[in-house]
Amino acid sequence: MFQPEERGLQENTFVRKVRRMPVTGDVLVKTGDSVGPETIVARGTVVNPDIHETSLSLQLEVDPEEAEKYLLKKERDEVKRDEVIAIRRSFFGRSTKVCRSPIDGTIEAFSKSSGRVLIRGMPIPIEVNAHIPGKVAETIRGEGAVIECSATLIQGMFGIGGETLGELVMAVDEPDEVLAAELILDEHKGKIVVGGSLVTIDALRKAMKTGVNGIVVGGVDQKDLTDFLGYEIGMGVTGKEKIGLTLIVTEGFGVYPMDERVFSLLKSSQGKKASVDGSTQIRTRMLRPEIIIPS
Amino acid sequence: MSSGVNDGTYLILDIDDFSTKAVLIDRTAEGYYIKGMGQAMSTADLPSLDVTIGVEKVVKDLSRKVDKELWAAEGPSKTHRFLCSSNTGGGLYMMVAGITDMISTESAQRAALGAGALLVDVFSRSDSRPDFEIIERMRSMKPDMFLLAGGTDGGAVKQVLDMAHLIGVADVKPRFGSEFKLPVIFAGNVEARKEVSDTLSEKRYATKAVENVRPVIERENLGPAKEAIYDSFMQHVIVHSPGYSRLVRWIDEPLVPTQAAIGNILYAYALKRQVNLLAVDVGGATTDVYSVYNGIFNRSLNADIGLTYGISNVMKVTGVQNITRWIPKEMSEREVRNIIGNLMIHPSTSQTPDEVLVQQAATREAMRIAVEHHKGIASRLKGLQVKRTVADIFNQTLEPTYLNMMKTQVIIGRGKVFAQSSIAEATLVLLDSLQPEGVTEIMVDKLDLMPHLGMLSKVNPEAAAQLFSKECLLRLATCVAPRGRSNRSEAAVRVRMVKSDGVAVEEEVGFGELKTLPLGNGETAKLEVTPKRGLDVGMGRGKRLEVEMTGSEIGLVLDARGRPLDIPAEKDVLVRWMKSLASDPRPRIQGRGAA
Numbered sequence: 001m002f003q004p005e006e007r008g009l010q011e012n013t014f015v016r017k018v019r020r021m022p023v024t025g026d027v028l029v030k031t032g033d034s035v036g037p038e039t040i041v042a043r044g045t046v047v048n049p050d051i052h053e054t055s056l057s058l059q060l061e062v063d064p065e066e067a068e069k070y071l072l073k074k075e076r077d078e079v080k081r082d083e084v085i086a087i088r089r090s091f092f093g094r095s096t097k098v099c100r101s102p103i104d105g106t107i108e109a110f111s112k113s114s115g116r117v118l119i120r121g122m123p124i125p126i127e128v129n130a131h132i133p134g135k136v137a138e139t140i141r142g143e144g145a146v147i148e149c150s151a152t153l154i155q156g157m158f159g160i161g162g163e164t165l166g167e168l169v170m171a172v173d174e175p176d177e178v179l180a181a182e183l184i185l186d187e188h189k190g191k192i193v194v195g196g197s198l199v200t201i202d203a204l205r206k207a208m209k210t211g212v213n214g215i216v217v218g219g220v221d222q223k224d225l226t227d228f229l230g231y232e233i234g235m236g237v238t239g240k241e242k243i244g245l246t247l248i249v250t251e252g253f254g255v256y257p258m259d260e261r262v263f264s265l266l267k268s269s270q271g272k273k274a275s276v277d278g279s280t281q282i283r284t285r286m287l288r289p290e291i292i293i294p295s
Numbered sequence: 296m297s298s299g300v301n302d303g304t305y306l307i308l309d310i311d312d313f314s315t316k317a318v319l320i321d322r323t324a325e326g327y328y329i330k331g332m333g334q335a336m337s338t339a340d341l342p343s344l345d346v347t348i349g350v351e352k353v354v355k356d357l358s359r360k361v362d363k364e365l366w367a368a369e370g371p372s373k374t375h376r377f378l379c380s381s382n383t384g385g386g387l388y389m390m391v392a393g394i395t396d397m398i399s400t401e402s403a404q405r406a407a408l409g410a411g412a413l414l415v416d417v418f419s420r421s422d423s424r425p426d427f428e429i430i431e432r433m434r435s436m437k438p439d440m441f442l443l444a445g446g447t448d449g450g451a452v453k454q455v456l457d458m459a460h461l462i463g464v465a466d467v468k469p470r471f472g473s474e475f476k477l478p479v480i481f482a483g484n485v486e487a488r489k490e491v492s493d494t495l496s497e498k499r500y501a502t503k504a505v506e507n508v509r510p511v512i513e514r515e516n517l518g519p520a521k522e523a524i525y526d527s528f529m530q531h532v533i534v535h536s537p538g539y540s541r542l543v544r545w546i547d548e549p550l551v552p553t554q555a556a557i558g559n560i561l562y563a564y565a566l567k568r569q570v571n572l573l574a575v576d577v578g579g580a581t582t583d584v585y586s587v588y589n590g591i592f593n594r595s596l597n598a599d600i601g602l603t604y605g606i607s608n609v610m611k612v613t614g615v616q617n618i619t620r621w622i623p624k625e626m627s628e629r630e631v632r633n634i635i636g637n638l639m640i641h642p643s644t645s646q647t648p649d650e651v652l653v654q655q656a657a658t659r660e661a662m663r664i665a666v667e668h669h670k671g672i673a674s675r676l677k678g679l680q681v682k683r684t685v686a687d688i689f690n691q692t693l694e695p696t697y698l699n700m701m702k703t704q705v706i707i708g709r710g711k712v713f714a715q716s717s718i719a720e721a722t723l724v725l726l727d728s729l730q731p732e733g734v735t736e737i738m739v740d741k742l743d744l745m746p747h748l749g750m751l752s753k754v755n756p757e758a759a760a761q762l763f764s765k766e767c768l769l770r771l772a773t774c775v776a777p778r779g780r781s782n783r784s785e786a787a788v789r790v791r792m793v794k795s796d797g798v799a800v801e802e803e804v805g806f807g808e809l810k811t812l813p814l815g816n817g818e819t820a821k822l823e824v825t826p827k828r829g830l831d832v833g834m835g836r837g838k839r840l841e842v843e844m845t846g847s848e849i850g851l852v853l854d855a856r857g858r859p860l861d862i863p864a865e866k867d868v869l870v871r872w873m874k875s876l877a878s879d880p881r882p883r884i885q886g887r888g889a890a
Contacts, residue, residue, distance in 0.1 A: 051427045108427070118427055158640045222632035232611035235599050236639050253636030282604050282640060 008155030008288060009262060012295055015151045016137065019128050022046065024142035031138055035130040035147060037165050037275055042128050042144040048121035052102045057115030059099040060088040064115030077107045079119060131163055132275045133294050150295040154262055159278025159289030160238045161246030166192040166213035168274050170267055176257035179217055181206045188212045192274050194266045197257040204228045207245055214246040214276045216266065216291060218258035239279025246278040248289045269293045306365060306375040308350060309553055309746040310337055311382040315349040317357050318747045320762065327758040329766050333357035339383040345538035346383065370545040378750040379546050382553035383536055387411055387528055388470055390438040392418040392462065394445035394454045397677040399483060402508040403444035405672060406482065406517040408594045410524040411552030420454045426461060433465035439532045441467065441477060442520060446484030448510045455487045459494040466499055471535040476501040478527040482508045482520040501531055515676060525551050548754060554583055554594065556749030560763055561585045562592045563752045567760050570704035573729065575662050577710035579603035579642055582661050584669040588697035593673035597665045602712055603642035606657050610635050613660045620862050621656035621727065623869035655724055658712050662728035670696040701732040701778060701833055709740040714885050718848045719877035721884055722771045730860050732778045733833035734842050741769040741884050769884060770816065770847035776854035777830035781806040787830055787855035791823040804853040809875035811852050818846035849876060
C-alpha cells in the first residue's frame with residue numbers, strides 16, 4: 001500500500017523537535033538542559049475567544065449616545081464577574097440602575113454609537129511540553145525550545161488525535177492480525193497498543209473506554225472511523241480531535257497488514273516508552289503522523 | 296524585468312507547489328508551434344526554499360531536449376521572451392469586503408476570483424456575524440491581500456468607512472512575512488478614497504485606491520481592480536516567496552497567478568469564436584469553474600473540492616450515495632469509502648481499476664457541486680429594478696444566472712483526471728456532470744498548457760489562439776442533447792448528417808440512450824436535428840435545428856437520456872452508456888496528437 005519512497009522510517013536517527021507556543025510567554029528551560037517528555041518547556045497565555053456583549057443603554061435605560069458618561073471602566077481594564085461597570089444614580093438612589101460584568105475578563109471595546117460594551121474573557125493559560133526525552137539544543141526566545149534525542153522514527157499515513165505518550169505494547173502476534181475488542185485489555189490503560197491489519201470500531205470504542213493512550217495499526221475502515229468520530233473527515237487535516245485516544249494508521253483505509261519492517265521494529269521496542277502524534281496534514285505541508293521511540 | 300529580447304519565440308513557465316512546467320514556443324513560415332516541453336519538481340518549499348532552482352533545472356532539461364542553449368550563466372538566455380505564471384503556496388489568498396452582500400461585495404468577489412484568487416473570507420456590512428467575530432476572523436485567517444469595495448461613486452461613505460475601520464482595528468497581518476504591510480486595494484466610492492486611506496494607517500497597510508468595481512448600480516467595472524490585484528501580487532506578495540525576487544528579474548512580463556492566466560486564454564478563445572463557454576478545472580484539492588457568456592467572464596473556486604486531497608470533502612458535501620450512483624458496478628459503501636480515503640492519503644500512487652471508477656464518479660459530483668456554486672457567481676447584477684412582463688414567465692431572460700446549458704456552445708474539461716482517462720470516459724464524465732443541452736462541443740485540455748498560453752495571449756494573442764486550438768485542446772465530440780423528457784424506448788431525436796463530400800447518414804436514437812456517428816478530426820458536416828414533440832434542441836419543442844459541425848475524436852454524440860438526467864439504479868445501464876461511446880481498444884487522451 002505504502003510506496004517505499006513515501007514511508008518515513010528511520011532507525012537510530014537523530015530527532016529534532018521544535019516545541020513552540022503560538023504566542024509569546026516564558027521559556028522554562030535553557031540550552032543543555034536534560035528534559036523528559038512531560039517537562040514543561042514554555043508557558044504563556046492566549047487571547048480568550050469568548051467575548052460577551054452587554055448593552056449599557058438598555059440596562060441603564062438611557063439613549064446609547066448617553067451611556068458613556070455612566071461607564072466606570074475604560075478599554076483594557078480588568079473586571080470581575082458581577083462587578084459594576086456602569087452606574088446611573090438617581091435622586092436618593094430610588095431608581096439607580098447598574099450594569100454588571102457577566103464574566104471575569106477585560107473591557108475590549110465600547111461603542112459610543114450603540115452604547116454596547118464588549119468584555120473579553122481572561123487570557124487562557126497554555127503550556128508546551130518537550131514531547132520527547134532529550135537535551136535542549138536551543139531555546140526560542142519567548143516561544144519555546146528545540147529538543148534533540150536519538151530515536152527510531154516511524155511515520156504513518158493517517159492519524160487522528162494529537163500528541164500523547166505511553167509504553168508500547170503488542171496486542172497481536174502477526175502483522176496481518178485484526179485488532180478486535182477482546183484484544184484490548186484493562187492493563188492497556190495509558191499505553192500505546194500495536195495492532196495488525198485492521199482495528200475494528202468495537203476495539204476503538206473499548207480502547208477509549210479503557211483509557212488506552214494510542215493505537216498503531218495497519219488499517220482502519222473509513223466508515224468505522226467516521227462512525228467513531230461521529231462526523232465525516234472532509235479535508236485530511238487532523239490532530240485536534242478531542243477523543244482521548246490517538247490513532248495512527250500505518251498503511252491505509254481498509255484491511256492492510258502492517259509493513260513487516262514497521263511491525264518488527266515496534267515488536268522489538270515493546271515495553272519502551274514512545275511519543276506519538278496523530279496530527280496529519282496531507283496537503284502542501286505533508287505532515288504525517290509519527291511514532292518516536294527514544295533509543 | 297528584462298527587456299529587448301526576441302519577440303517571436305517564447306519560453307513560458309508555470310510553477311505550482313509540486314511541479315515547474317516549461318514550454319518552448321517557436322515559429323516557422325506556417326505559424327507557431329510547440330518546440331518542446333519539460334517538467335521538474337518545484338523548489339519553493341523545503342528543503343530547497345528557492346523557486347529558481349526548479350526553474351533552472353527545467354530550463355536546462357528543455358535545452359537538452361530541443362538541443363538549444365536556453366540557459367545563460369545568470370538565468371534564462373535572452374534568445375526568447377520569458378514569461379511565467381505561478382500558483383505556489385496554494386495560490387493568492389484574498390479577503391474581500393463591501394457594504395452589501397448582493398451588490399458591492401459580490402462585485403468585489405467577482406473581481407478577486409477573476410484575478411485568480413482563493414477567497415479566504417468575504418465580509419460585508421450586512422454580514423450576520425457581530426463585529427468582534429469579523430475582527431477575530433480577519434486576524435486569524437491571514438490573507439495575502441485585501442480588496443475593499445462599497446458605495447457607488449458619490450454614494451454611501453459612512454458604511455465604507457465603518458468597514459475600513461474594522462479592517463484597521465483588526466490589524467490584519469499578511470500570510471507570509473508578518474513584518475510586511477498587507478496590501479489593501481480600495482475599489483469603492485471615489486469620494487471615500489481619502490478617508491479610507493486615512494483610516495487604514497500607512498504603518499499597517501499598503502493601501503492603493505483604484506476605480507470603483509461598481510461605479511453605478513447598473514454597471515460593474517472589474518478591470519482596474521483586477522489589474523491592481525496583479526500589481527500588488529507582483530510588488531507585495533510574490534516577492535516574499537523564496538527565490539521569486541530573483542525570478543521576477545528574469546521575466547519579460549509581470550508574473551500573474553496561474554488561474555488568472557487560464558482565465559485569459561479561455562476568455563480570448565470564447566471572444567474569438569463568439570461562443571458561450573463553460574470550463575471546469577478539477578484538481579487534487581480545488582475545482583475551478585470558468586465561464587464566458589455573452590462576452591462576460593466569470594470564475595469561481597471551490598477551495599476544498601478535489602480528487603485527491605479534496606476527495607473526502609467531495610464525499611462529505613455530496614454524500615457517499617451520490618458518488619456510488621455513478622459507479623458502473625456493484626460496490627459496497629465500505630469499499631467506496633476506503634477507496635476515497637486512500638485516494639486522499641496516497642495522492643501519488645498508481646490507481647487500481649476500482650479506484651479509477653470511484654475517482655471518475657467523484658469527478659462528476661465535484662463538477663456538479665462546483666458548477667452549482669458557479670451559478671451564484673455568474674449572475675446578472677443584483678440590486679437592479681427589473682420590470683417583468685407576462686412574457687418573462689415563459690422565457691429565460693430573467694434567470695438569475697448567466698449559465699444556460701442550452702446556450703453553451705463549448706464545454707472544456709481540465710485536470711489530470713481527464714488527461715489520464717480514455718476519450719470515451721472523459722466525454723461521458725463531462726456529459727454526465729455538466730449535462731449539456733442543444734448542440735455543444737466537448738473538449739479537454741490535453742497538454743496542460745492553458746496557463747502558458749494564457750500568459751502568451753497577453754503578448755501575442757494570435758500565437759496563443761492558434762496554439763490553443765491546434766495543440767492544447769482536444770476535441771472529444773459534438774453532443775446533441777434534447778431538453779425534456781419522453782417515454783423510454785420511444786424515438787427521441789432523428790438526425791441527418793451530410794458530410795462535406797456529400798455522403799449523408801441518418802440516425803434515430805431512442806429516449807434514454809446514447810449513440811454516436813463518427814466524423815473525424817478535420818472533417819465538417821451539415822446537421823439536421825429533429826426532436827420529437829415535447830423535446831427541445833434549442834429551437835423550441837419539436838422544432839428542427841440545422842447546424843454545421845466539425846469533426847472530433849468521437850464525432851457526433853446523440854445524448855437522448857433526457858434533461859435533467861435521471862441516473863438509473865441499474866448498473867448495466869451505466870455500462871451500456873459507456874459502451875455506446877467506447878470502441879475497443881479505448882484510445883486514451885494522454886499522448887494524442889493535435890486536434
